[in-house]
Amino acid sequence: MSNAIPQARFDAVPLILLVVLMAAALPLVGSSSTWLTLTVAGLAMGMIIFVIASGLTLVFGLMDVLNFGHGVFIGFGAYVASSVMVGMADWASADSVMLNLGAIALAMIAAMVVAAALGWGFERVIIRPVYGQHLKQILITMGGLIIGEELIKVIWGPEQTPLPLPPTLRGSFILGDAAIEKYRVLAVVLGLVVFAALAWTLSRTKVGLLVRAGVQDREMVEALGYRIRRLFVGVFVTGSALAGLGGVLWGMYQQMVVPQIGGQTNILLFIVIIIGGLGSTLGCFVGALLVGLLANYSGFLEPKLALFSNIALMVAILLWRPRGLYPVTSR
């Protein structure tokens, strides 16, 4: 009987799908330099989406909470960063890599702290009264998003606010005939760091183990003596901070922010966490990269197609794997 049990193997098929998508785009795009530029742009966009969505997927996986207000943290993160960058104009405009990166780092830290504090309040005031009630969660978190957007308008004004890149991050690296924007490389590196940190925490620490167990069966986690509510608040606050960081990355990617930045990304975020498998961090990572790459390739090949490429991707993935790329087994 023991021999009948299969060896535990990592499911690499979704990762292979990423490679297949990139390989399939090469002949369609035609030029290898354009393909490289598009691929790096797609990976950068995907990494930013992953940073934003990683908290959302854990929040849903752990407590079945549908948080349509996640965009609030993106918006506040981006706007706080814009204020910090204005306040640190000397560093942000200096012709020094260290000072430029220092200004960005401080902007990111401030954005994460504010988003985390907002997340803590959001969970206590808005989420806590509606645990287990999906319809109310959708309504009240949408309301939270609207209030957040209006607060942003009150604090920073209704107009779009510039979030320019510091001088040393402007421009591109030239690799053969391909131009790769410096900022996109930074976004890819930061996304990988966040993914590595999350993967390490989830797989190597007891807190991570509890989060993974809680995503599968929160009642049993409680029956083992762990307070899952406390864990959930921690995950919610961390997810909010990451959304704040993602807001900074997204704002700098666009080089400007608007009060509706959160609402604009909402649909994209839910597409990513559904594609990935609700509650799965690895699925969220692969899903975000697929979305980023496809958006860039289709935007170049057929701009009209780009409008619904993400929806088409979601439909195709769900037809293939109805519970997402990396489904959480017991959900």
Next chain:
Amino acid sequence: MSAVLQLQGVHTHVGDYHILHGVDLEVPEGEVTMLLGRNGAGKTTTLRTIMGLWPASRGAVRFRGEEIHGQATPDIAQRGIAYVPEAMGIFVDLTVAENMVLAARAAARVEDIDRARLEWVFSLFPALKQFWLFPAGKLSGGQKQMLAVARAMIEPRALLLIDEPSKGLAPSIVKNLIAALRELKAQRSTILLVEQNLGVATALGDRVAVMDDGRVIHAGAMAELAADQALQHRLLGLSLGSH
């Protein structure tokens, strides 16, 4: 023998349904108390009520003399109560090792689990050692049940609540499970064990409580019930002789 757990006049509602109608039950220290009864008698609800998963709407639940009714499930578990649910509650995406680390609350990593205790568990359930690094979802039904019981045994507990561990298992696995539970019994562990299998109940039980329609309708020594076929027929509608 003092009672570790006492339930007095416990009523439990689940949604609109009134499931427990005044349960009175005592679980003596160092003994195995069997909770028997037909399907729908309220056995599982009784265990879930003790754990606070379906809190009692009325009545008293005392653990070592202290009222635990109304406390949160993690607080109840931290008093030293282990719960093995009927559905086993295995984290199927985690490895066997990770399941055990979660059950060993004091351990942050596998290396922190009491080695001697772990070897003792392995001696009872060798399959768990063999599949230590496998996702628990890959185990067979019997091996999952072993893991569920092993989780409850990995640290010394004041009380074990086990819900129908033999359900749906092959006879050889049930035999293995009975042997493991006998080991626990030999260590004077206090166990409240829900069973439908009267043979298992007789093999393990010191005391018995029979439930029907959300109440305990009989409580006494397991040996008395095992010896009295007429009583078995009256309380359970079956007897050891018919098994």
